[in-house]
Amino acid sequence: MLGPSGAWWLKQRVVGKVPLFGDRRIIGATVRGSGVRLTVRSADGSVRQIxxxxxxxxxxxxxxxxxxxxxxxxxxxxxARTxxxxxxxxxxxxSVPGLHFTGLPAAATFGPVMRCVCGTGTAAPRLAASVASYLR
Incomplete structure (x- = not known):
């Protein structure tokens, strides 16, 4: 699967300007004034508040x-499943006649690109040809 990622143009707007915390599990949240206090657990088991x-x-x-x-x-x-x-x-x-899938459900068969808009270039002609042959 693809890891976390954003559009190329987001990097300059985020890196160094917004704190990023990966590989954390939120285990608690409370309102703190006009904000929030999160209690998070890291992959190593340590707990901290943000x-x-x-x-x-x-x-x-x-x-x-x-x-x-x-x-x-x-x-x-x-x-039938993968x-x-x-x-x-x-x-x-x-495996159900006439039932087709695109997007995330198609990623296990065709790869993670199917989860993205760019996957429509692969999906559209295949789907159109399949549906056309099914209708004949």
Whole structure:
């Protein structure tokens, strides 16, 4: 998977101007005046408090098909999987006829670029051809 990253033009606006704390787990938060006091645990187990006016927490996530409530339980059960993602063919089609996936669910089959806008250049022609052949 790709690590944390932002647009190239953000670096000069952030580095040295905004404190960054990676590899921390927030274990507590309290209001402190007009700001917040976070209690965080580092990977080495040490605990510290951080006070700030604003906090942006990139907490991470895992792709889980079972969390996609718009898919019926029967559809979710019928999906062949690679880890928590649907197993896809070259046209982004799943094991359920007519059901295709792009974006994050396609990353396990096609790689992390599918999580990004730049992945649409790969996904769009494959998806269009697959859907067209399915409709024939």
């Amino acid at each position: 006070e700030s006016d604003h906090v942006i927490a990139g907490t991470g996530y895992r792709m889980r098909l079972d969390a996609l409530g718009f898919l019926s339980p029967d559809v979710r059960i019928g999906l 880890g928590g993602c649907p197993r896809l063919d070259d046209g982004l089609a799943s």
